[in-house]
Amino acid sequence: MLLNLIGSITLFVIDGPTSFMNTPVRAEGVSPAEFLATASLWDKVFNYSWMPLNLHRLVGNVTFGGFIAGLIAAYMFMGSKKQEDRAYYDWMGFVGNMIGVGALLFLPFMGYLLSYELCDYDASICPYMMADQLSMFFEMQGAMVGLIFLASNYYIWLSMKRIEGVERVRMTVLAPIVMVLLPIVMTKVLTDYPVPDATSLAFLLPLLLAPAILGRFIPLTVSSSTVIKVGFLMVVVGTAIWMTPHGFVPTGAKLVAELELPSDWNFLALMPAKNSAAFTLIFVTVVNYVIYNRAVSQGTIVWGKIDFASQFVLVFLAFSAIWTMGLMGAVRSLLRKYFHAYNLLPDFTAESFTPTLSYSAWWITGITVTFFAVVSFAILVTLRPSDSKGHAHEGSPVPAGAK
């Protein structure tokens, strides 16, 4: 607890100067330099994007921690020679993934909050980020998020396969129906009642709660396998909506009709559709976890017997999540444009320009690979599976009720 508290406080302190560089403290009608001279240290720390960045990074770090635990478990599972160890690391991988995915579900909202505050600070940041120089970074983000959600749901799919009696698990037919309807209804509702208009909830909450409430009175059910397969279809649809751009150009200035969405379909590139896509991914994942829990309570988990491919899924999730964090970190940093501290301290170096996505991808990959090399080495030297040297067993390493 204390370690977590110290870690969080350290993160918040680091975020002070980081967020200051993006959104230096300011006051209406006063130049930043003048206001800065009179601002207290707290004024400087508690700038526009400090708390949104704190929340974003806090949730991001939980995701990171969960997926890294999953990565360690995958390495250990691969290196295990005994069934007992495999059972333990299978469980550890599952829990790590659950923590990672659980926090991941909140990340789009936290990212939205941060970008909302950045745009509120300076409206010119928004087009730079979404429609101009950095727009293709968000295309890549859409692809990465889609892949991460596909992988995390695939892990649930593989986890389900090792549960004995899973074939008996069923769910109300409303669940897959709502999955399919969600992106369509939500896009329409959020277009008519944009965020933060709470009217949208009057339409969306009944829809989202329908499987849980109405499902009790409607006897029609479908198998867990069908629900998950419909879920995969909708994750692909959600990813498709997320990734569909307004135009296939790096900046709005280069937009021509041959590369632009037809005007009747432009809604696919707007925020209501993107929010709907993100929420569809989240909703599907939550439903899949509900099914998984139902399968666990109705069947028996055979820990250690998970498909070996699942270990590569855990590695994939850790690598992809960290790569995506690098990508979004690059976006946040590049939002300062040609300033060290936005609108305050110009960057006169030769590197003061927006790099290409391709160039950034090389750097992000290099950093991610370096990080993984260090972590892999650390796991290898400190945690490598070895025969226990006379350890007295303190109890079962797997949860009660498991085989």
Place this chain on the structure above:
Amino acid sequence: MGNVIKKSVVGIVIGGILFGATNALGFPLVFQMLFFGYAMLGTVVFIILDLPPLKPFGGIKAAGALIGFYVILSAAYVAGGAVWPQFDPEDEKGKIDKILKPKREHYESGKVDVLLQRAKALDEKTKELTARLQALGVAQAPADQKAGGGGAPTATTAAAGGDVAKLGAEQWELQECYNCHKLNGEGGKKRGPELDNIGNLLTADEIALKILDPKSYKAEGFEKEYEKGKMPDKYKDLMEPSDVQALAVWLAGYKNASVNTPKPIKMK
């Protein structure tokens, strides 16, 4: 294997339908291909779902598989970053150089503080002289000084030289005003008013004032944007007074009455 072939055929058929449907709906080719790609992604996902379980392996084989997996992931993400349209930094470098040039000169001379002090002293002197002239019954100081401060006359000089249109248009591009405002039928995302008729509604000095202090005028129909402070309050720091004046004079030349530029309301 049969399952894989069956799903591949289904995927290609669905991809073909999406391709044809988007073609019929008038989507450009690149979007038709994108939708076909989505169908292929779905096909791969559904093929993977029913793959037979992978048998466990360990030792060197597992280490090799992991390294290979990392190489594939790295290559895929580097390639993934390269397939999207790339922004050309050269497009921006010239712009940045122009924007930062005056600031660079100030910094390089190492006299920022001195310059600030000088500007303040000049400002004081101007005020003092204006007061004396007013006391003597002489006309007020030039309007451009009111709008742009001590250095504003530069633009007027440029205007006199006939370069104002070029300078104003250049500032429109450099400051990326087109991101929010429509002009000549181009740019804008309804974040700010269309400006083709602004010359009939505001004078150059009033436009300059709006640029320097976005809260000075509110456009009718843009109350929400005004309240939220959507127009950045940064140009007084980013732009040279002469540039503000050039942009304002250039915009004041737009008097296309057929365009419904919203009426500005004086707020300050």
